[in-house]
Amino acid sequence: MFHLSAYNLIITNSSSSNPVAIILPGTKEQLLASITCCKNAPCEFIIRSGGHSFEGLSYSAWNHQIFVLIDLMNLNRVLVDMESKTAWVEAGATLGEIYYEVSRASSHFGFPAGLYPTIGSGGHIGGGGWGLMSRKYGLASDNVVDAILVDSNGRLWLSTKSISPSG
Known part of the structure; x- marks a missing residue:
């Protein structure tokens, strides 16, 4: 089942940056490979644990850095x-x-x-x-x-x- 639960309006705030890519690993091995790839790039990454965040910490980078979002929504067993x-x-x-x-x-x-x-x-x-x-x-x-x-x-x-x- 595919669902998005981005209920935090901070993602529409133009003063924060948005991810350049979103990775949706489906296995632990894919997650490890995603993190290793970002580290070797080097590319900043933020982990989103499948659900919404009151603070919006997984939706944007406050210092306008370029980042990749690794969303764990498919690791939901x-x-x-x-x-x-x-x-x-x-x-x-x-x-x-x-x-x-x-x-x-x-x-x-x-x-x-x-x-x-x-x-x-x-x-x-x-x-x-x-x-x-x-x-x-x-x-x-x-x-x-x-x-x-x-x-x-x-x-x-x-x-x-x-x-x-x-x-």
Whole structure:
């Protein structure tokens, strides 16, 4: 499913620059290659985690620099495992996509995250992830038990151990 959720009017502000290209990787390997390509160009890049941003940080560069936008909207898989009571969530999944998949798996479980379904999970969880259930269950980031991370040099990390070939 293809969707755009650019609800922030900052993208129409003529005082900010717009991306020269938008890359939509569909796999971790494509994401790593996109970052490596930008680093080798050299080209500034901004990651957009699949959903909207209140601050508009993923839509424009404030210093009028030329940049590429790497939008993770196609990295939006949510795999719920009811046996272990966990879910693997890709950073491009919106909170609405997470809530939908959790509710499909069980009517007795939830996930403490934000209110707006169009927010990208990568930025939301990476920023703490306050939501309506936070007082009782903590922030979304408090409920992360494992993570696969990609750093700005295009290296893949599992928890705190590098797993990239160059690593």
